[in-house]
Structure formats: structure tokens, C-alpha cells
Amino acid sequence: MESTGTNTASEPGAAPDLDLVTVPTRQGLEAVDIIRRAASQAGGVGPVLHDGSGDTLGFLVPSGTADAWDLPGSACTQTNGRGVRFGDAASPTAGATGWLLPPEAVGPVTDPDVLRAALGEAARLIEAADNCR
Template identity: 65%
Template sequence: MPVVPALWDLVTVPARQGLEAVDILRRGAGDAVGPVLHDDGCDTLGFLVPPGTAAGWDVPGSTCTETDGRGLTLPPLPPVEGSDWLLPPGEADLATDPAVLRAALGEAARMIEAADSCR
């Protein structure tokens, strides 16, 4: 089974927005989304993005955590305690492009807002 480079940052979003974004990314180019984590409570999703993303991340409602960047590799086990893979590392084990993720999260937020306003 492939390993994921530890050189990544982690974008964390509310689960609903994250699931919408995953659908948007998978409908576009199927390989546009890299590995995705979910927490045990299914409250949040975490997208692995390239290192350095945290320095310029400013998407409302999300956070981007910088990793230590020691260059180690992670086994296919979740790298964060209390989490599991929604989309495990596999053939497309690259980190998600931050610009593509930013656009998908924006579209997801607009879809959720529209759906909530129809209630």
C-alpha cells in the first residue's frame, strides 16, 4: 500500500462543507482530491494539502495547520489520532491543490447557504 509524504499541511473544515467539496472535486477531475480525513465524531474533514499552504490560507470557516515537515513518510494509517480516512491514500496519493480546494469549498458554502435558505 502506498505511503503519503509527511510534507503536507492540513485544511480542516466542517463535515457538511467538506463532504460537498469532496463531491465537487470528484465530479470535476476524479484525481483532483487527495487523501481526506474525518474525525471520529464526524464533525470535521481534513484535506491534505502541500506544505506552505497554511502561511496563506484565509478561507472563512476553515483552518489550515502547518506540519513539522520532517520529511518522514506516513503509513496508510491516519496521521492524526482520533481520525480515520474518508479517502485513503491510494493511486492518487498526492495532496489536494489548495487553489482547487479553495474554489470547491467556496462552491460548497454557496450550495449549503442556498439549501438552508430554502427551508
């Protein structure tokens, strides 16, 4: 059998090919709440990463989402199974990246359409709250 140069076998605890949508923490936390409140939406919220500095949250979404993601104020990158491990600790040490919502607690990835709508609503709520000051 000839090697193609790519490793298709998953390591134990490794994520499949997924994309990661990163957003500012405040907007991300609002989006998590919005998705959870709308329990009837397909799939609900999936695994969410946070960085140790508290600046960003990352939502795991299906592979291919990055190809068409264009929501201002966010970024979507392909992980190709790298950098995201389903076996990582749920409570990371300071300065580390860890799970806000670990995979074993929430299930499958977040639907990109549901996430896009929730992030838009979150941005509007934050803007309204900031304008009330």
C-alpha cells in the same frame, strides 16, 4: 557530520511535510463531490481525513499552504510530517481519526486553489439549501 536538531528522514508510512486544511464535515463532503465531478481540475481530490466525532474533515495540501490560507470557516495548519500517517487504517474505530479517502485510493495531495474554489462553492450550495427550508 553535525546534527541540525531536525530529523529529515521519514519514518515508514509517515507523510512528508504537508499542511492540513480542516473544515466542517458537511462543507468538506460537498467539496469532495465538487472536486470529483470536475475531473478536469488539476490532480483531483487527494487524501482526506475525518475525525471520529464527525465534526470535521481534513484535506492534505502541499507544505506552505498554511502561510497564505485565509478562507473563513476553515483552518490550515502545518503538520511537518507529524500526526498524519499514510499507513493508518482506512476504517478507523469510533472516536478515532481516520481516512475518508486514503492516500492509496486517491493519490497526491489536493491542490489548494482547487480546494479553495470547491469549498467556496460548497458553502454557497449549503447556504442555498438551508434557505429553501
